[in-house]
Amino acid sequence: MRSSEQFSRVTGSSGRDDTAVPATCPAPALAGALSCGVSGENRAGAGVPKLATGVEQLGEYQGTGLAEVTYLARNPSGRVVHVSRLLHLVLSEVDGTRTAYEIAGRVTAEFGRTVSADNVQYLLANKLAPLGLLAASEPAAAAQAPGRDPAILTLKFRRVLLPAPAVQQVARLLRPLFSPVVVAAVLVCLIVSGTWLIVSGGFGAAFRYVLIHPMLLLLVLGLALLSMLFHECGHAAACRFGGARPGVIGMGLYVVWPAFYTNVTDAYRLGRVARIRTDLGGVYFNAIFTLPLAAAYLATGYPPLFAAIMLIYLEIVQQLLPSLRFDGYFILADLIGVPDLFRRIGPTLRSVIPGLPADPSVRALKPAARITLTAWVLVVVPLLTSQVVLILLNAPSLARTFAHSLDGQGHAVVAQLGGLHIAAGLVSLISMLLLILPAVGLCYILALTGRRSLRVAIDVNRRHAALRYASIVALLLAAAALAVRWGLLPL
Secondary structure (H helix, E strand, O other), rough: OOOOOOOEEEEEEEOOOOOOOOOOOOHHHHHHHHHHOOOOOHHHHOOOOEEOOOOEEEEEEEOOOOOOOOEEEOOOOOOEEEOOOHHHHHHHHHHOOEEEEHHHHHHHHHHHOOOOOHHHHHHHHHHHHHOOOOOOOHHOOOOOHHOOOOOOOOEEEEEEEEEHHHHHHHHHHHHHHOOHHHHHHHHHHHHHHHHHHHHOOOHHHHHHHHHHHHHHHHHHHHHHHHHHHHHHHHHHHHHHHHHOOOOOOOEEOOEEEEEEEOOOOOHHHOOHHHHHHHHHHHHHHHHHHHHHHHHHHHHHHHHHHHHHHHHHHHHHHHHHHOOOOOHHHHHHHHOOOOOOOHHHHHHHHHHOOOOOOOOHHHOEHHHHHHHHHHHHHHHHHHHHHHHHHHHHHHHHHHHHHHHHHHHHHHHHHHHHHHOHHHHHHHHHHHHHHHHHHHHHHHHHHHHHHHHHHHHHHHHHHOOOOOHHHHHHHHHHOOOOOOOOOOOOOOO
């Protein structure tokens, strides 16, 4: 799983979060900075500029889907920010000894256009300082502080399970698993074993056997959990194999679901192929994890092993879906070179409305990246919207089913624990948890989506007074239709 406030990269086993905001200097701002002087307030930081401690320039962003070349820099908080070539040149000349006048002369020689000391002061104070890249700057300190991430599908409440030095040691040991010979052997074994398991047709029998033996279900879930942890090691090892430094492995909440994650922000310094290898490293390690299980099942015929393998296969399929922030989302983002797909949904939708000009963030993309992004948006948005609508339409029946199932599981837990059937009681408790979490997650997503939709509607109506009455009528009609559907109003 990945999460970020600026442009960080975290990859994980249950889902991902990519709230990256490329911090580029737009063309109008550049034109203004180069064509005019700056006011006295922009000169507030005049003197000898210094980089904040820990700032690192990562070079050009390779395989980008942006039409113009951009560069990456890491601020002291560990976030990676996207900057234009001009900002990159200015940042490169800040060494703690050069004045703005000296920086301007050196940047002018590299940039090919005249850059004055006032221009440099403007870019330092208004572009680089807010990104947390300069020392002794209040805006920089604010930028470095981890703010609250407003995104819904993001990883929150993160806790470190394995610190970065330990992760790097593990990644170094597992790095040889990405050599071409080993990868080819693993894929061949996976195809052979997977085909044999599926053709054997023992899936249903294995799960029925496990369900009537609660202790074995705990074994299957335990193996699936170990596979998820090994998944994280795969991302870290792939990151290290490409030449970048993986960070911590930890655990957080993805909406309300517990999820493991690995910080592979440093992979942004790598080329496209290496980043995609990092994306695929988790499911590749899932595949490796299934091979000894398949060998053991072949030798023993033990049904729980078969059930665990099938559960891990389902996890692999889930991770490759590009709709939410799973591994497939990041694979798509790295293929087209656009790391912040969800943040571009709104601009992309506005850009496909006939008669409206394309959003600047969409116009800034290469044609292939723009076409792919638009296609992804036109598939994902209707898919997610239809799911939300179906949930709303069927909310009463879903609530009744949930209450009935929860009541049954609760009685089962009481009876099993009261009869000292500890294993069965633990399985029922896990079943209750797996029942409650999706319900809570759906309610949370619906509440946040509704609140944000209401804010957008209010904002639009404030700017366009003519829409107010139409919006009120549409809202009342939707509420009435929903009430009829739920049986609260007669037809």
